[in-house]
Amino acid sequence: MPMVNIKITKTGATAEQKxxxxxGATELLQRVLNKNPATTIVIIEEVETDNWGVGGESITVRNAKPKP
Amino acid sequence: MPMVNIKITKTGATAEQKxxxxxGATELLQRVLNKNPATTIVIIEEVETDNWGVGGESITVRNAKPKP
Amino acid sequence: MPMVNIKITKTGATAEQKxxxxxGATELLQRVLNKNPATTIVIIEEVETDNWGVGGESITVRNAKPKP
Amino acid sequence: MPMVNIKITKTGATAEQKxxxxxGATELLQRVLNKNPATTIVIIEEVETDNWGVGGESITVRNAKPKP
Amino acid sequence: MPMVNIKITKTGATAEQKxxxxxGATELLQRVLNKNPATTIVIIEEVETDNWGVGGESITVRNAKPKP
Amino acid sequence: MPMVNIKITKTGATAEQKxxxxxGATELLQRVLNKNPATTIVIIEEVETDNWGVGGESITVRNAKPKP
Structure with missing residues (x-):
């Protein structure tokens, strides 16, 4: 019964993609560690771009910058 | 000062239930490990059914299936 | 299939206490939200006292102070 | 590439504060452990006051009490 | 820069399996959401069987029971 | 009572650095959001380099490669 937690920015992932x-995560645990897929739990957390930072800046700010 | 994190699907838990x-979680830590209830933190996370999977499927999909 | 994560300092909880x-956590979810105990997962994380801080100090440092 | 997860109650933190x-968290990891700020990730989670408990009560209930 | 956290019981996963x-998790995020693999982080947590419970019992206790 | 969780690779952070x-994390929450430092909790998790991946590879593997 593994637990997979996936955190992504909230930028429009569809129900199909989720x-x-x-x-995919359930199959991965089955293939690599032979875990029973029936009891694998996957939780997806979608985080607002204001609330996710990398390089000391929020994703909101990074996305607003002109691309070089 | 234990930390308890409870993740449930977002399916209508009321403020009273939360x-x-x-x-209950605070009392459990006090009873079993004698932890001071004043500093026990409990955080409840409610996860959309599209974002919670078990058995390789989302809860949304599972709930939509006819019961046998 | 709720998920409960309990974080405590690593200070000698026994297998019986765990x-x-x-x-207790499984029964709590059953009693309050009618969750099926068979699929409730509980994960206990024990954290070294050097790695847990409160009030700006590690628990190691706090425990070393003379009690007033 | 450290990961910092900050959980606060959802009580009006602005984009500027976030x-x-x-x-600040990125600089802290750089100053103390010389971690490359370009790859430090910070995720802020804002939790409803009904969903955050301390001392066995939700923050909603605590905030509603008259101050002594 | 998604974050994937995989929790499994500590029962002998090898470095190769990890x-x-x-x-696999990095490729999954690339395939489904077109996330740049260079910045996807995966963290695997291995949890002692005394510290992981399902159905109200630890995995240690469940594994000790005779199979039907 | 904010909660800060810091995940780093287990590569020798000293008790002083932790x-x-x-x-630092406690002061940050006080400075930016005026949170009471007495109740801010900080938990540091140190993750084995085999268990932390970025760019599809574990840190163990990345660190073993010759630097260009």
Whole structure:
């Protein structure tokens, strides 16, 4: 019964894409560690871009910058 | 000062029920490990059913299936 | 299938005490939200006292202070 | 590439304040452990006051009490 | 820069298996959401069987029971 | 009572450095959001380099590569 927690920025992942993440992560644990897929839990957390920082800046600020 | 994190699907837990979870988890840590209830923190996270998977499928999909 | 994560300092909780936490948290979710105990997961994390801080100090440092 | 997760109650932190948390946490890891700020990730989670408990009560309930 | 956290019981996953989990989770995020693999972080946590409970019992206790 | 969780690779942070992280994170929350330092909790998790991946590889593997 592994637990997979996936954190992504909230930028429009669809229900279909989230279903693929759930399916793919469950299969990964089965393939690599032979974990029973019936009891693998996957939780996806979508985080606002104001609330996710990298390089000392929020993703909101980074995305607003002109691309070089 | 233990920390308890409870993740449930977002399916209508009321403020009263959440208050009971907070009270119950705090008492559990006091009873079993003699932790001071004044400093026990409980955080409840409610996760959309699209974002919670088990058995390789989202809870949304599972709940939509006819019961056998 | 709720998920409960309990973080405590690593200060000698026994296997019996941890079993009581697992049992108690599972019953709490069943009693309050009618969650099926068979699929409730409880994970206990024990954190070294050097790695847990409160009030700006580690628990190691706090415990070393003379009690007033 | 450290990961910092900050959980606060959802009580009106502004985008500017969240940007300061991201900047400050990134600098802290650089100053203390010489971690490359370019790859430090900071995630801020804002939790409803009904969902955050301390002392066995939700923050909602605590805030509603008259101050002594 | 997604973050994937995988929690499994500490029951002998090898460095090679953990490397496969890291590779597989990174590819999954790239395939489904087109996330840049260079900045995807995967953290694997291995939890003692005394500290992981399901169905109200620790994995240690469950594994000690005779199989039907 | 904010909660700060810092995840770093287990590569020799000293008790003094961890104390500085605890102090710094607590001050950050006080300075930016006026949070009472007495109730801010900081938890540091040190993760084995086999268990931390970035760019699809574990830190163990990355560190073993010759620097360009």
């Amino acid at each position: 279903a693929e993440l759930i399916k | 208050a009971e979870l907070i009270k | 079993a009581e936490l697992i049992k | 940007a300061e948390l991201i900047k | 490397a496969e989990l890291i590779k | 104390a500085e992280l605890i102090k």
